[in-house]
Amino acid sequence: MVYTQFIDGVLTTFSTRESWTNYNPANNEPMGEVCLATDEDIEAAVHSSEKAFQIWRTKTGAERGRVLSKAAHILRSRLEKIAFSETQDVGKPISESLAVDVSSAADALEYFGGMAAGIHGEFFDLKNAFGYTRPEPLGVCVGIGAWNYPIQIAAWKAAPALACGNSMIFKPSELTPATALQLADVFMEAGAPPGLFNVLQGDGSVGSKLVEHPQIAKISLTGSVSTGKKIFAGAANQLKRVTLELGGKSPLIIFEDADLDNAVSAAMLANFYTQGEVCSNGTRVFVQRQIFDSFLLKLKDRTEKIRLGDPTDPDTQMGALISKAHMEKVIRFIDSGKSSGATLLTGGFRPEKDFKGRDISSGNFLTPAIFTDCDDAMEICKEEIFGPVLSILSFESEKEVIERANDTPFGLSAGVFTNDIKRGHRVIHQLQAGTCWINNYNITPIELPFGGYKQSGQGRENSLAAIQHYTQLKSVYVELGNVESPY
Ligand code: NDP
Numbered sequence: 001m002v003y004t005q006f007i008d009g010v011l012t013t014f015s016t017r018e019s020w021t022n023y024n025p026a027n028n029e030p031m032g033e034v035c036l037a038t039d040e041d042i043e044a045a046v047h048s049s050e051k052a053f054q055i056w057r058t059k060t061g062a063e064r065g066r067v068l069s070k071a072a073h074i075l076r077s078r079l080e081k082i083a084f085s086e087t088q089d090v091g092k093p094i095s096e097s098l099a100v101d102v103s104s105a106a107d108a109l110e111y112f113g114g115m116a117a118g119i120h121g122e123f124f125d126l127k128n129a130f131g132y133t134r135p136e137p138l139g140v141c142v143g144i145g146a147w148n149y150p151i152q153i154a155a156w157k158a159a160p161a162l163a164c165g166n167s168m169i170f171k172p173s174e175l176t177p178a179t180a181l182q183l184a185d186v187f188m189e190a191g192a193p194p195g196l197f198n199v200l201q202g203d204g205s206v207g208s209k210l211v212e213h214p215q216i217a218k219i220s221l222t223g224s225v226s227t228g229k230k231i232f233a234g235a236a237n238q239l240k241r242v243t244l245e246l247g248g249k250s251p252l253i254i255f256e257d258a259d260l261d262n263a264v265s266a267a268m269l270a271n272f273y274t275q276g277e278v279c280s281n282g283t284r285v286f287v288q289r290q291i292f293d294s295f296l297l298k299l300k301d302r303t304e305k306i307r308l309g310d311p312t313d314p315d316t317q318m319g320a321l322i323s324k325a326h327m328e329k330v331i332r333f334i335d336s337g338k339s340s341g342a343t344l345l346t347g348g349f350r351p352e353k354d355f356k357g358r359d360i361s362s363g364n365f366l367t368p369a370i371f372t373d374c375d376d377a378m379e380i381c382k383e384e385i386f387g388p389v390l391s392i393l394s395f396e397s398e399k400e401v402i403e404r405a406n407d408t409p410f411g412l413s414a415g416v417f418t419n420d421i422k423r424g425h426r427v428i429h430q431l432q433a434g435t436c437w438i439n440n441y442n443i444t445p446i447e448l449p450f451g452g453y454k455q456s457g458q459g460r461e462n463s464l465a466a467i468q469h470y471t472q473l474k475s476v477y478v479e480l481g482n483v484e485s486p487y
Helices: 039-056 061-077 079-090 094-118 150-163 178-189 204-212 225-236 260-276 289-303 324-339 398-406 421-430 465-469
Strands: 019-023 030-035 123-125 129-137 140-144 167-171 197-199 216-222 241-245 251-254 284-288 343-346 369-372 389-395 413-417 435-438 471-479
Touching: 039 140, 039 167, 039 197, 039 204, 061 079, 061 094, 061 150, 061 178, 079 094, 079 150, 079 178, 094 150, 140 150, 140 204, 150 167, 150 178, 150 216, 150 465, 167 178, 167 204, 178 197, 204 216, 204 225, 216 225, 225 241, 251 260, 251 398, 260 284, 260 289, 260 389, 260 413, 284 289, 284 398, 289 343, 289 369, 289 389, 324 343, 324 389, 389 398, 398 421, 413 421, 421 435, 465 471
Parallel strands: 140 167, 140 216, 167 197, 216 241, 251 284, 251 413, 284 389, 369 389, 413 435
Antiparallel strands: 019 030, 123 129, 129 471, 343 369
């Protein structure tokens, strides 16, 4: 398999001049070669996206919406094929790629496709004059993706951008080059003009060239806080707009009156879904002292039953980490937890066999880890690990847990489990996080804004809120009388 650029409706030819190998996380065998976008490719993509923008901006919202809705339909019809590619690229279980990754990408196209015809300004009656506003597109936007949800990230960025009349150049993570190309193909088949959605392969250097390119109007990144800061600084030079969806170290707070089984389910979802490689994960699980022991017992028991193994097996519940280097980074965090005095209750080691007895020793597999005897100051409780590592902390009072939960530079997400409806809202309202749940975790419907407080981001994806991040507002004053002149 070779992965090249998708520019102006076609794949570029492959050149091994500057390329790298893409590996399967489940066995570290090579899957294909990825061709680095050259400076000429970047210029060609910008030129082509600019051309497409000039065509696309003149379409009515309904016309744009039809293309997006058709794209959603085509994506769903290719669900299995695309889900399989995603699983091979990322290492996540096929059950997840089918149920979440490709489906939520299609949801975004459907949602913003339906909304495109309704994007409108306002009217102001001003006696002998009137005014109105026009939400106008920005131009050529750049999307830069992380490797954990490649097609979902691409669609979450492209759908609102295109609905608003922009074009987009998307750069996937260098570790997951496949499904953005498949999405580009879907857009073409749905009737998008060539260049409306171009794909450039490359590492951070391609991303930063795009950020600095004078013809790019906006950048939307999903990635780490440190990359977010670089992009923010790069965009500041030309005062470009940015949306930043960054990392976190989110709290999940479980009060003594919570439904214990649901709370355990949520803690597992909040830490072990996609091998723990989820930005919004609730990796600091605060459990009220009265239920601490019973919670821990259930959590350990159910965690040890997670079916870890071959990601392409429909029965698998947990797959492989994205790369050897990332797995080693997660193992370093586990070592740090142990050496700082936390107790590794279960997991945290590389298994030889999967749940069906198959040899998985060559893949990037790590058993789900639970740390207890944790302290807020430990590295494992402060840093984003981005792997299957849960730290459990006990607390006494509501006031105390709110203070401890907020004691972080991150603010992506937070969750609260309680059967006291007043407490649920009271606590959530005091947590410094952009995306919150009461009595569930990591549910991200397209209807609700998604994004972070503090260093976890800027702007919002999904929902109506995304529209304002992909449009600029023009105010028009229309005189119906004479010009009142003092001269
Ligand atoms: P990185 O920040 O390393 O990379 C994100 C993307 O930015 C990649 O495509 C990367 O390219 C690119 N990039 C790197 N440096 C630059 C630069 N200087 N200029 C422009 N682009 C650059 O994140 P990861 O891919 O490792 O993803 C994990 C991180 O993403 C975690 O911190 C996680 O929390 C966060 N994340 C946030 C989400 C959210 O919605 N809030 C969702 C998912 C993940 P390349 O990979 O090729 O180097």
